[in-house]
Amino acid sequence: MFVGTHAVTTKVIRKWDNELFFTILNNINDVVLVIDSDTVIVYLNEAYSKVLGVPVSNALGRRLEELEPGSRTIKVLRTGVASSNNVGYLESLDMNVVGSTFPFYDNGKIIGAISIFRNVNEVVQLKSELEQTKGIADYLKEQLEQWEKLPHSFKEYVGQNSRLKETLVLAAKVARTESTVLILGESGVGKEVLARAVHNSSRRKDKPMIKVNCAAIPEDLIESELFGYEDGAFTGAKKGGKLGKFELANSGTIFLDEIGDMSLTMQAKLLRVLQEKEFERVGGTKTIKIDIRVIAATNRDLESMVQNETFRRDLYYRLNIVPLILTPLRERKDDLLALSKTFLKQFARQVDYELTLSPQVMSIFQAYDWPGNIRELQNVLEHASIVCGGDMIEIRHLPARFTTADGQYSSVQNKPYAVKENVARFEKELILLALANNNNNRTNTMKSLGISRRAFYNKLHRYGIKMED
Numbered sequence: 001m002f003v004g005t006h007a008v009t010t011k012v013i014r015k016w017d018n019e020l021f022f023t024i025l026n027n028i029n030d031v032v033l034v035i036d037s038d039t040v041i042v043y044l045n046e047a048y049s050k051v052l053g054v055p056v057s058n059a060l061g062r063r064l065e066e067l068e069p070g071s072r073t074i075k076v077l078r079t080g081v082a083s084s085n086n087v088g089y090l091e092s093l094d095m096n097v098v099g100s101t102f103p104f105y106d107n108g109k110i111i112g113a114i115s116i117f118r119n120v121n122e123v124v125q126l127k128s129e130l131e132q133t134k135g136i137a138d139y140l141k142e143q144l145e146q147w148e149k150l151p152h153s154f155k156e157y158v159g160q161n162s163r164l165k166e167t168l169v170l171a172a173k174v175a176r177t178e179s180t181v182l183i184l185g186e187s188g189v190g191k192e193v194l195a196r197a198v199h200n201s202s203r204r205k206d207k208p209m210i211k212v213n214c215a216a217i218p219e220d221l222i223e224s225e226l227f228g229y230e231d232g233a234f235t236g237a238k239k240g241g242k243l244g245k246f247e248l249a250n251s252g253t254i255f256l257d258e259i260g261d262m263s264l265t266m267q268a269k270l271l272r273v274l275q276e277k278e279f280e281r282v283g284g285t286k287t288i289k290i291d292i293r294v295i296a297a298t299n300r301d302l303e304s305m306v307q308n309e310t311f312r313r314d315l316y317y318r319l320n321i322v323p324l325i326l327t328p329l330r331e332r333k334d335d336l337l338a339l340s341k342t343f344l345k346q347f348a349r350q351v352d353y354e355l356t357l358s359p360q361v362m363s364i365f366q367a368y369d370w371p372g373n374i375r376e377l378q379n380v381l382e383h384a385s386i387v388c389g390g391d392m393i394e395i396r397h398l399p400a401r402f403t404t405a406d407g408q409y410s411s412v413q414n415k416p417y418a419v420k421e422n423v424a425r426f427e428k429e430l431i432l433l434a435l436a437n438n439n440n441n442r443t444n445t446m447k448s449l450g451i452s453r454r455a456f457y458n459k460l461h462r463y464g465i466k467m468e469d
């Protein structure tokens with residue numbers, strides 16, 4: 001039994017049966033559990049209470065079968081098959097454990113089982129966190145790869161905002177198919193630019209993309225605009241007839257812009273073309289077959305129009321196969337700088353001088369709502385670059401709505417040394433800057449400005465700074 005132990009230890013060994021034996025067991029960090037043939041727990045070392053957080057006395061003398069009926073120790077007792085370094089789960093304690101279990105014998109008969117195990121909850125937790133992190137990393141990698149693989153026409157689409165990118169990735173996917181695309185977003189958000197990008201990276205890119213502005217064509221002309229007309233179809237009709245937009249777009253793409261502004265009568269006619277891919281010219285009888293891809297766009301809320309019965313439900317379903325939603329600029333202000341730079345570079349080429357934005361202008365831009373979205377930004381910068389005449393665009397170069405929001409800035413231009421007006425202007429700029437730097441977090445902004453809540457709100461009111469709730 002003591003083979004391999006040194007001779008001088010014999011004195012120690014003599015005490016083996018009692019003190020030393022239990023001292024060793026009680027100083028092992030792993031739990032040692034012994035059951036008899038009735039699964040009664042006959043021994044537990046001290047690690048038990050440390051690891052499981054349950055006093056030894058709670059378990060000693062009780063049947064393991066009652067405490068943990070699915071326990072591996074019971075299985076080992078019944079089968080006689082030892083298990084080593086096995087991962088298990090203790091249901092009663094919600095604990096993951098790893099350890100070894102083996103039976104012990106008397107005269108060849110199993111009289112009990114011993115289990116030595118440790119808590120590995122932390123390891124299991126780490127493992128699951130690692131798996132999740134890996135999953136996220138894979139997802140991000142995939143997103144990045146998709147972004148890198150985006151056709152050129154999408155990469156030119158300025159913006160790094162994550163929601164915008166999601167839309168672009170989806171747009172690139174659908175572009176390769178023949179599916180109808182519905183582009184939704186506020187005015188000036190870039191719906192037409194996106195429609196063109198979809199067309200330009202589709203198989204039809206060498207064929208025309210024909211745009212129909214459904215809002216701009218008078219009701220009585222829209223049918224002939226879309227479907228064309230035969231010679232003499234109506235008074236004033238051109239001699240020889242005229243091709244409609246659908247025929248022009250044949251084998252290419254038709255871009256139905258402002259589709260939400262189409263009358264119900266036209267919607268019915270349009271639905272037929274989309275479904276049958278055929279139509280007749282106004283005043284004609286011959287059925288014309290066409291092969292077109294449809295991209296539609298609107299800034300209207302089609303779903304509520306369907307509810308109000310101002311937009312046909314069947315047409316809505318026909319169009320809404322892959323909706324591409326463009327986020328308004330106020331919700332993707334992280335793209336302001338990149339967009340501004342792009343536009344300034346374009347204007348710089350026209351006017352032949354370099355242009356940059358002052359930090360104050362940038363902070364006003366960050367706080368502004370941009371109801372006209374990208375088109376508004378483009379126009380504001382065009383205005384400013386002309387007024388500025390080169391170098392740095394300052395607040396005073398911006399259109400009046402930016403500088404006269406509170407009626408104070410304009411007077412500053414007339415009274416360049418007026419203390420009150422200049423201080424007020426400076427104060428407003430500071431508040432806007434602080435808001436931008438604190439991501440519009442009011443409490444942090446007040447702190448960084450060093451003013452009370454009451455003073456802060458008074459000033460917001462005074463300077464007409466509107467914040468969303």
Ligand SMILES: Nc1ncnc2c1ncn2[C@@H]1O[C@H](COP(=O)(O)OP(=O)(O)OP(=O)(O)O)[C@@H](O)[C@H]1O
Pocket residue numbers: 156157158159185186187188189190191192193194299342374375378
């Ligand atoms: N991502 C972008 N990068 C650069 N310029 C853009 C981008 N998105 C839009 N623009 C520019 O912003 C302006 C508005 O874009 P577009 O006409 O596509 O918007 P829209 O959503 O169709 O607007 P509306 O609803 O008023 O028709 C255009 O001048 C376009 O060139």
Ligand SMILES: [Mg+2]
Pocket residue numbers: 191192257
């Ligand atoms: Mg448009």
